[in-house]
Amino acid sequence: MSTIRLTMAQALVRYLAAQKTEYNGGTVPLFGGVWAIFGHGNVAGVGEALWQVRDDLPTFRAHNEQAMAHAAIAYAKASRRRRMMACTTSVGPGATNMVTAAALAHVNRLPVLFLPGDVFANRRPDPVLQQIEDFADATVSANDCFRPVSRFFDRITRPEQILSALPRALAVLTDPAACGPVTLALCQDVQAEAFDYPESFFSERLWRVRRPLPDEAELKEAVALLAAAERPLVIAGGGVHYADAADTLARFAEAHGIPVCETQAGKSALPHDHPLNMGAVGVTGTSAANALAERADVILAVGTRLQDFTTGSWALFRNPARRIIGLNVQPFDATKHQALPLVADAQVGLSVMSLGLGRKRAPEAWTALAAREKERWLAAAEAATEPTNVVLPSDAEVIGAVQRAGEPQDIVVCAAGGLPGELHKLWNASEPGGYHLEYGYSCMGYEIAGGLGVKMARPDREVVVMVGDGSYLMMNSEIATSVMLGLKLTIVVLDNRGYGCINRLQRATGGESFNNLLEHTRHVILPDIDFRAHAASLGAHAEKVTSLAELESAVRRARSAERTSVIVIDTDPMPTTEAGGFWWDVAVPEVSPRQEVRAARAAYETALAAQRLGD
Numbered sequence: 001m002s003t004i005r006l007t008m009a010q011a012l013v014r015y016l017a018a019q020k021t022e023y024n025g026g027t028v029p030l031f032g033g034v035w036a037i038f039g040h041g042n043v044a045g046v047g048e049a050l051w052q053v054r055d056d057l058p059t060f061r062a063h064n065e066q067a068m069a070h071a072a073i074a075y076a077k078a079s080r081r082r083r084m085m086a087c088t089t090s091v092g093p094g095a096t097n098m099v100t101a102a103a104l105a106h107v108n109r110l111p112v113l114f115l116p117g118d119v120f121a122n123r124r125p126d127p128v129l130q131q132i133e134d135f136a137d138a139t140v141s142a143n144d145c146f147r148p149v150s151r152f153f154d155r156i157t158r159p160e161q162i163l164s165a166l167p168r169a170l171a172v173l174t175d176p177a178a179c180g181p182v183t184l185a186l187c188q189d190v191q192a193e194a195f196d197y198p199e200s201f202f203s204e205r206l207w208r209v210r211r212p213l214p215d216e217a218e219l220k221e222a223v224a225l226l227a228a229a230e231r232p233l234v235i236a237g238g239g240v241h242y243a244d245a246a247d248t249l250a251r252f253a254e255a256h257g258i259p260v261c262e263t264q265a266g267k268s269a270l271p272h273d274h275p276l277n278m279g280a281v282g283v284t285g286t287s288a289a290n291a292l293a294e295r296a297d298v299i300l301a302v303g304t305r306l307q308d309f310t311t312g313s314w315a316l317f318r319n320p321a322r323r324i325i326g327l328n329v330q331p332f333d334a335t336k337h338q339a340l341p342l343v344a345d346a347q348v349g350l351s352v353m354s355l356g357l358g359r360k361r362a363p364e365a366w367t368a369l370a371a372r373e374k375e376r377w378l379a380a381a382e383a384a385t386e387p388t389n390v391v392l393p394s395d396a397e398v399i400g401a402v403q404r405a406g407e408p409q410d411i412v413v414c415a416a417g418g419l420p421g422e423l424h425k426l427w428n429a430s431e432p433g434g435y436h437l438e439y440g441y442s443c444m445g446y447e448i449a450g451g452l453g454v455k456m457a458r459p460d461r462e463v464v465v466m467v468g469d470g471s472y473l474m475m476n477s478e479i480a481t482s483v484m485l486g487l488k489l490t491i492v493v494l495d496n497r498g499y500g501c502i503n504r505l506q507r508a509t510g511g512e513s514f515n516n517l518l519e520h521t522r523h524v525i526l527p528d529i530d531f532r533a534h535a536a537s538l539g540a541h542a543e544k545v546t547s548l549a550e551l552e553s554a555v556r557r558a559r560s561a562e563r564t565s566v567i568v569i570d571t572d573p574m575p576t577t578e579a580g581g582f583w584w585d586v587a588v589p590e591v592s593p594r595q596e597v598r599a600a601r602a603a604y605e606t607a608l609a610a611q612r613l614g615d
Contacts, residue, residue: 001198001200003196003199004196004199005194005196005197006194006195006197007049007159007192007193007194007195008156008159008162008186008190008192008193008194008195009045009046009048009049009186009192010048010049010052011159011162011197011201012046012049012115012166012186013046013049013050013057014049014202015162015166015201015202016030016031016086016166017031017056017057018202018203018204018205019031019170019205019207020204020205020206020207021082021083021207021208022082022208022209023079023083027206029083030083030084030174030207031083031085031086032058032075032083032085032456033057033059033060033085033086033456034050034057034058034060034085034086034087034088035060035061035068035069035071035072035086035088036050036059036060036062036068036089037061037062037064037088037089037090038088038090039089039091039094039117040091040117040130041090041091041094041116041117041118041130041188042088042089042091042094042116042117042186042188043090044188044191045117045188046088046117046186046191049191050088060481060485061481061484062449062477062478062481063478063480063481064097064449064477064478065094065095065097065098066097066098066100066445066449066475067445067448067449067475067477067478067481068087068449068478068481069087069098069102069105069112069114070101070104070438070443070445070446070450070453070475071085071449071450071452071456071478071481072084072085072101072112073104073105073108073110073438073450073453074413074436074438074446074450074451074452074453074454074457075453075454075456075457076110076111076112076453076457077108077453077454078411078433078436078454078457078458079457080241080242080244081110081111081176081179081242082209084111084112084113084173085113085453086112086113087112087113087115088115088116088117088186089115089116090116090117091116091118091130091141091142091143091188092130092131092132092142093130094116095117095143095145095146096142096145098116098146099145100443101443102146102149102150102181102183103149103441104440104441104443104446105149105180106149106150106180107440107441108238108265108440108441109179109305109330110181111173111174111179111180111181111182112181112182113169113173113181113182113184114146114150114181114182115183115186116146116183116185116186117185117186118141118143118155118156118185118186119141119188120187120188120189121157121187121190122189123138128188141155141185143155143183146181146185147183149181150180150181150182150183151172151178151179151181151182152168152169152172152182153182153183153184153185154168154169154185155184155185156184156185156190157187158190159190159194160195160197162184163197163201165184169182170205174210176209176210176211176242176345177212177329177331178330209243210345211243211347211348212329212345213344213345213352214342214343214349214352215342218340218342218343219342219344219356220356221340222327222340222342222353223353223357225298225323225340226298226300226325226353226357227356227360229297229298229362230297230362230363231292231295231297231298231319231363232256232258232296232298232299232300232362232366233258233259233260233261233292233293233296233298233299233300234252234258234260234299234302235260235261235262235263235266235281235293235299235300235301235302235304235306236249236260236261236262236266236270236303236304237263237301237303237305237310238265238266238303238304239266239302239303239304239346240266240269240302240303241266241268241303241432242303242346243303243329243345243347243348245269245302245345245346245347246268246269246270248346248347248350248351249269249270249302249346249350250270251354252350252351252353253270253274253276254276255354255357256354256357256361257276257362257366257367258276258300258362259276259278259292259366259367259370260274261277261279261281261285261289261292261293262277262280262281262289263281263282263304263309263310264280264284264309264420264424264437264439265304265437265439265440266302266303266304267424267429267435268430268433268434269432271429271430272428272429272430273428275374276367277374278292278370278373278374278377279374279377279425280424280425280580281293281316282309282310282311282316282582283308283309283312283421283581283582283583284309284421284422284424284425284580284581285580285581285582286377286381286425286579286580287376287380287579288370288373288374288376290312290316290580290581290582291369291373292369292370292373293312293317294316294319295318295319296317296322297321297322297323298322298323298324299322299323299324299325300325301325301326301327301328301339302327302328302346302349302350303327303328303329303346304328305328305333305336306324306326306336306337307440308584308585309439309584312584313583313585313611314611314612314613315585315607315611316582317612318612323339323340324339325339325340325342326339326340326341327342327344327349327350328341328342328343328344328346329343329344329345330343331343377580380579381425381426381577381579383579384396384400384426384579385399385400385426386400387400387548390572392571392572393548393569393571393572394571394577395419395494395571395575395576396426396575396576397548398466398492398494398548398551398569399419399426399427399466400426400548401549401551402551402552404552405551405552405553405555405556406462406464406555407462407559408430409430409431409434409461410434410461410462411435411436411454411458411461411462411463412429412435412436412465412466413436413437413450413451413454413464413465413466414437414438414465414466414467415437415439415442415443415446415447415450415467415471416439416445416446416447416468416471416501417444417468417500417501418468418500418501418504418576419468419494419501420437420439420442421576421581422576422577423435423437423466424439425577425580425581433458436454438450444470444471444474444475445471445474445475446471446475447465447466447467447471447472448472448475448476448478448479448482448489448491449475450465451463451464451465451482451489452478452487452489455482455488455489456485459487462490462559463489463490464490464491464555465489465490465492466492466494467491467492467493468494468495468496468499468500468501469493469495469497469498469529470499470500472493472531476534476538479491479538479539479564479566480539482540482563483538483539483540488563488564488565489564489565490555490558490565490567491535491540491564491565491566491567492551492555493531493566493567494569495529495531495568495569495571496517496570496571496573497517497518497519497570497573498516498518498519498520498521498573499516499517500517500571500573500574503516503517503520504573504574504576505586509586509588509597509600509604510588510592510594510596510598510599510600510601511597512594512596517573531544531566532566532568535566535568540563540564540565540566541558541561541563541564541565541566542565542566542567542568543565543566543567543568544567544568544569545567545568545569546569551567551569554567555567583607583610585607585608585611587604588601588604589601
């Protein structure tokens, strides 16, 4: 057996560089690169190794460990999980800064490889700088925080261990059902240790998308149930995108006359103007989608994990006879809430179901109802996004202005606060992948870093990031990274002076405005933050606008700019689109001295009666 002597770190990065995938009709590297912030624990081992392969496996420097991990995750999502990135940090805070991002990737079923430095395996210099010491367990390090938020975790304490750990890691990262974050904690002394590795270990490997076929019995039962439906409805989740099943879904819906609604991850599966696309469903849903969801007797849930925003906390599906068919590659998701499972790839599953249904179509009365409900919703959405003469515009009005100034192929990116709800309802997505929302973990701070990752994956498209002032202040450092890398973004900052979304939720549950908007916090001086000046200091072209017309003009200018543009507009924290939407289970205190809370509790108890759990 021919061998080559390398350090563990050199072998690791050489292996990553040899992995390939099929993407957009060609063969490309599986890893689009490595994000790295070096420190003790990775600079001498992994850092030196990455320098050696910099032409084959590019390394990118970020300004924040969590942010660079968000960028890597967004890259994977925008690449439909066909490509991915790795992230390496020092031991200690550099590593734990990525734990939030690991949880985000875990929730959203997105692949990212975490390579945090770890303590010395030989323990000679213990305790090292930044080392966590457990009084009862000497094997614990800070990296154990990654265990519950990783699909696969390993600590490399011997250089030869990567011979088994790396193939296992790649098998998870590329598996459609098990897909998610993988953590390989790299003991810093082991990174520098040499071993005689088989040369065959570094042979190029091509990873293809696995498309599981459905079980015949499950398929037969699912087809029979859908064929007998009087009011069928499809819920399209993120799995539609990851399976490249958008066209298949359109053909399925058209062939059988079945209306489709979309989750946050599934939005843009169908063009917004497709006659059978009812738009967003659930808590942040359109009136059209929710009207049908309330009546549906068979719900085909495709590639969705059916979280509470999709199901209205399991109060939305009100037909007492309703059944769910869970078409999903992951049995855990396919069987939720006593759904009839159809464990399969979304593209394959829809295709074979369509064959089984033959010429069977939904009743014309159901399809006609869908058309009427959509027409009503479109009128309401247009009214919500039209400009008005108010001093401070609403989020909806800002969304309308950004949409009017854009192009159908633009990609909008957002994550947390009130904007995701308004975007889910109101943004008109024209092409698959044109709507990129992180709403599984709803992580503030994802927006700008995520936009950077999307732009890396899709440099051919304009990427528009919409972010509130609260999220902007939590994480804005990757504006500088986008300028440094020449990856132009258009960032629209909506400044409502606080956490407007949670203030509205606080009020809706009977609470008094407290500690959310800046004016309702304990303060000596209210900050007057100049977001324009701050963004300019990071290297962006920045301007503040005072009207929706000015906003439209600024967005158009940003399209032709050579570097990232940040556009700031003041908004009203209170209004939200009244049309559409649905109840969300947010527990209200049973006991309170305040009448407002007691009234909210009474309404809450009434709403709880509509939940249908376990049936």
